[in-house]
Amino acid sequence: MQKTICELFAGVGGFRLGFDRLESGWETTWFSQWEPGARTQWAHDCYVQHFGDSFDLNNEFHTGEDISTMDKQAIPDHTLLVGGFPCQDYSVAHTLSSSHGIEGKKGVLWWQIRDTIIAKKPPFCIFENVDRLLKSPAKQRGRDFGVILACLAKEGYSVEWRVVNAAQYGAAQRRRRTFIFAYRNDTIYGQKMADISADMIIKNGGLMAKAFPIQNMGRITETVIGGDIVDVSDNFAFAFETAGYMCKGRIYTAKVTEQEEEPITLGKILQKNVDDKFYITNEKMPKWTYLKGAKKIPRKTADGHEYTFSEGPIAFPDPWDRPGRTMLTSESTLNRSTHVVSDLETGRLRLLTPVEAERLQGFDDEWTNTGMPDRMRYFCMGNALVVPMITRMGRVLDMIIAEEK
Incomplete structure (x- = not known):
């Protein structure tokens, strides 16, 4: 066959x-x-x-x-x-x-x-x-x-x-x-x-x-x-x-x-010498802290029913000694599901690079570096297997x- x-x-x-x-x-x-x-x-x-x-x-x-x-x-x-x-x-x-x-x-x-x-x-x-x-x-x-x-x-x-x-x-x-x-x-x-x-x-x-x-x-x-x-x-x-x-x-x-089986940890896929554009700025840090934290928010349905939306905290930053969480197509955007890591060299908090996103999915480095913008590189990896x-x-x-x- x-x-x-x-x-x-x-x-x-x-x-x-x-x-x-x-x-x-x-x-x-x-x-x-x-x-x-x-x-x-x-x-x-x-x-x-x-x-x-x-x-x-x-x-x-x-x-x-x-x-x-x-x-x-x-x-x-x-x-x-x-x-x-x-x-x-x-x-x-x-x-x-x-x-x-x-x-x-x-x-x-x-x-x-x-x-x-x-x-x-x-x-x-x-x-x-x-x-x-x-x-x-x-x-x-x-x-x-x-x-x-x-x-x-x-x-x-x-x-x-x-x-x-x-x-x-x-x-x-x-x-x-x-x-x-x-x-x-x-x-x-x-x-x-x-x-x-x-x-x-x-x-x-x-x-x-x-x-x-x-x-x-x-x-x-x-x-x-x-x-x-x-x-x-x-x-x-x-x-x-x-x-x-x-x-x-x-x-x-x-x-x-x-x-x-022994997994690959997040720390093992991180790059060194990462461009400054991936680091979280001081201006945006409060928003990240809020999104990653626990919260209870009063809400009301269209028919007037009141309830409390609640969610627990999420690791911030993501730990080096565990595999990454499920990557979504929204990776790298300002939202709760995006990975945030402590940089290997500087210790500063930053987003994953497109190459690190590829590594999470087991692709070769720079697989999506074919002319598409970074946001689409993350999107394609979030859609991948x-x-x-x-x-x-x-x-x-x-x-x-x-x-x-």
Whole structure:
């Protein structure tokens, strides 16, 4: 089996970089990256500067355009479909206008993945999303992930998933993300896993368990999901845990405790000789102190109900001896979530540099130094995934691919 990849919602190329680092022969045949409403497609341009552009089966270039306008049949064939798609409302619109019976709500990008799967039938898929995907929406917990699983089951795929805290597996950031591994049931791997118990797959037999070993596993709960996507959207709810497996519509899930590896601490990724522009000025220090501190604020709702908004203090500055917190797209702006560190040399408080933001995500230094402004370098890193986590999964997938025909 060839080692070919299609990368959707590619960002600045985290999935591709993670597989390239394996040096095991993976080739990306096509990618797509488009930021809605952006005048300049910074992430796409960064990707192209590193890897070059990709033409489709019509010998045309459409990688920097809205994926919903792309003819999925024109995407080159691939063994592995990957993508870090946004967490959105996955409920479906009640229309029968498509040949497949449903249409997702406009702008919801999961349906672009589903349409690609229908058109290209890749043997394997790896997707990334936020950890709250498993519990959304609040009024019908588990529905959104259920819609995704139902779509995959309908197309003949089984699924393994794990919520992974990157810092538990040697990374420099406490970033929790849901990783989804889907595979066609007619692959050798799919046939092999069908004969193994769900308990063993979740505990130590599946790709996720091998890539991210666990210490222990709680009790497995089960449910069955139907093939009517609209019905799933309207009625399905289930308490998904941090690990699980789905085969032919039967779902198994359990809470697992991650096996801890030595993380990279924040102090180890800090640069020296940092430019003055990253330091916090005396004028702005009171605002930073307020944002990072505990507070209780009286508030009133639109209908007049009074309540107290409260939040606890956050470390200020962020400690050197721990991995960084989850980095957001707002990193470096004046807000509570931005990292503030004590400089290694001067001891003065400052923001992270773009290079340090890249290190938090496991990218090469200066990866985003491709002409984009600093604010976009932080934005792209806040949107990115932790690259070493991809390499860990790729290492296991290499062994799986070796057994395929």
